[in-house]
Amino acid sequence: MIVSDRRRALGVLLVLAVVAVAGSLTIGSVPLHPGDVVSVLFGGGDELQRTLILDLRLPRTLSAFATGGLLAVAGALMQVLLRNPLADPYVLGLSGGAAVGALMAMLGGVAGWLVSGSAFAGAMLSTLLVFGLAHGSGSWTPARLLLTGVVVAAGWGALMTLLLAMAPTSRLPGMLYWLMGDLSHAGSPWPALAVLVVVCVLLFPLGRTLNVLARGHVQAAVLGVSVRPLEWLVYLLASLLTSVAVTTAGTVGFVGLVVPHMLRLLIGNDQRLILPACALAGGTLVLVADTVARVVIAPEQLPVGVITALMGVPTFLYLLYRSR
Amino acid sequence: MSVLETDELVIDIPGRASGSALSLTVSPGEVWGVLGPNGVGKTTLLHTLAGLRTPRSGQVRLDGNLLADMGRRRIARHLGLVFQEHQDGFPATVLETALVGRHPWLSPWQMESASDLGRARDALARMDAVDLEHRLVHTLSGGERQRVSIATVLTQNPGIWLLDEPTNHLDLHHQVAVMKLLRELAGTGRAILMGLHDLNLAARWCDQVLLMFPDGQACWGPVREMLLPSVLESLYGQRLKATELDGCPVFIPV
Numbered sequence: 001m002i003v004s005d006r007r008r009a010l011g012v013l014l015v016l017a018v019v020a021v022a023g024s025l026t027i028g029s030v031p032l033h034p035g036d037v038v039s040v041l042f043g044g045g046d047e048l049q050r051t052l053i054l055d056l057r058l059p060r061t062l063s064a065f066a067t068g069g070l071l072a073v074a075g076a077l078m079q080v081l082l083r084n085p086l087a088d089p090y091v092l093g094l095s096g097g098a099a100v101g102a103l104m105a106m107l108g109g110v111a112g113w114l115v116s117g118s119a120f121a122g123a124m125l126s127t128l129l130v131f132g133l134a135h136g137s138g139s140w141t142p143a144r145l146l147l148t149g150v151v152v153a154a155g156w157g158a159l160m161t162l163l164l165a166m167a168p169t170s171r172l173p174g175m176l177y178w179l180m181g182d183l184s185h186a187g188s189p190w191p192a193l194a195v196l197v198v199v200c201v202l203l204f205p206l207g208r209t210l211n212v213l214a215r216g217h218v219q220a221a222v223l224g225v226s227v228r229p230l231e232w233l234v235y236l237l238a239s240l241l242t243s244v245a246v247t248t249a250g251t252v253g254f255v256g257l258v259v260p261h262m263l264r265l266l267i268g269n270d271q272r273l274i275l276p277a278c279a280l281a282g283g284t285l286v287l288v289a290d291t292v293a294r295v296v297i298a299p300e301q302l303p304v305g306v307i308t309a310l311m312g313v314p315t316f317l318y319l320l321y322r323s324r
Numbered sequence: 325m326s327v328l329e330t331d332e333l334v335i336d337i338p339g340r341a342s343g344s345a346l347s348l349t350v351s352p353g354e355v356w357g358v359l360g361p362n363g364v365g366k367t368t369l370l371h372t373l374a375g376l377r378t379p380r381s382g383q384v385r386l387d388g389n390l391l392a393d394m395g396r397r398r399i400a401r402h403l404g405l406v407f408q409e410h411q412d413g414f415p416a417t418v419l420e421t422a423l424v425g426r427h428p429w430l431s432p433w434q435m436e437s438a439s440d441l442g443r444a445r446d447a448l449a450r451m452d453a454v455d456l457e458h459r460l461v462h463t464l465s466g467g468e469r470q471r472v473s474i475a476t477v478l479t480q481n482p483g484i485w486l487l488d489e490p491t492n493h494l495d496l497h498h499q500v501a502v503m504k505l506l507r508e509l510a511g512t513g514r515a516i517l518m519g520l521h522d523l524n525l526a527a528r529w530c531d532q533v534l535l536m537f538p539d540g541q542a543c544w545g546p547v548r549e550m551l552l553p554s555v556l557e558s559l560y561g562q563r564l565k566a567t568e569l570d571g572c573p574v575f576i577p578v
Binding site: 085 | 371374375376395396397398399400401403404405407411412413414415416421424425427428430432433435480
């Protein structure tokens, strides 16, 4: 793909992202005029508008965007690492570990950042467990890692069901919403956004190396890639991205699998283009889904994960069908 | 130009008790053929020489440096390998596949330039594959895919070429074209070592051969001294008839 095409692709995604952010800030139970939103962002507006935008809608908008970006980039990295188009952070048991951590905290009656912290710890524990077990006696193949991840994920799934079965009825709705992804309790968006931006910048000089890795690890080694350290780095980065996303919004499924695929079908498989494009497109998808989730049956809210799946599945199937 | 040496090298074949220690020197301008029956360790040897596998004992040196101490990127600037099998995970075009050969030569921040693209296109043209440029590699025939693999190493342009059965899937014309190309590369100072199954190609195009026997023994030397019918019959466990054509030995299994 030539340079001007790349710029255009990223430009289109950037415009879509800005439109989604603007939509998310103006649409809601109290519709706002775009002019009012702009004036609030630049320090004007009345008291109600300021509270509505700066304390409620803006943090949630940015959290949604960051969550989607993190998950999509993590998915793209996992697919390159495992050279398997079906890989996604959740397949490797990360979300399962996070979910068990969060559900245990909720069952214990705590709320707020303790739930997030527990989810983060669960995701990291799962990462170490999968990587340690797959590493085993030293042979470390993508198939082995994938299989270990799938089995560990199944184990977490059983634990989740157990926790839900033991939970008192009063706590069940909160737990189920968390499992399906829920941004209404998201805290400050800045840590997640910062992680997303820093990782994208760090990954840029690795882009061509990742392209070579996608062609298989022996081919990459012969072309000058130190495969093992790179695979560790990619796995740890993808785990970190997923953990941060899950901590922010619960388990929003599907984004990590479907966004990188859609983009590959549209703009090819150069990681230098795909990774930033994933950050923008993933963010936009989750943001639009969250906007829909909070207005469609307002004042009730739907879990965002349901909307991402309902929007993503048909789009993905259409693109796949069209691509040959 | 680069020299590849082995000091008392024993490759690691699981389940094999011992084997000959190889001490050979592949010098610029030489074309080596590695011959032996299936499963004897030709591919393992090539991968060990490329630093992809650790030997059971002994060492590989590239221009006097221990291969085990060199970084992958530095190795890749001196040594290229054409694999016997191709793993094509994600869809990629023929041009992109040839272009990855430039990877060891570019810094992390560099994008591929027009001159890099030019090198990749020249390499494809050398392999008679320039018309395939926009095709996806997984849609190619076996022989076309093999030519693209060789084009990738041509783009990489190393001093040492290792090839694992480079004539696999190739038609007669392209087999000869590849052999001519390798001879020409040797003529410009490259060192070539390839695993082969075709005795007649080895007899015609190689200077040196390494014979690998199923029991782990090996011997090597100039092609005229090594390719004797009695030795080859015991190597493959197959009766052969030998004759001579244009001053070059020809072997036919009978």
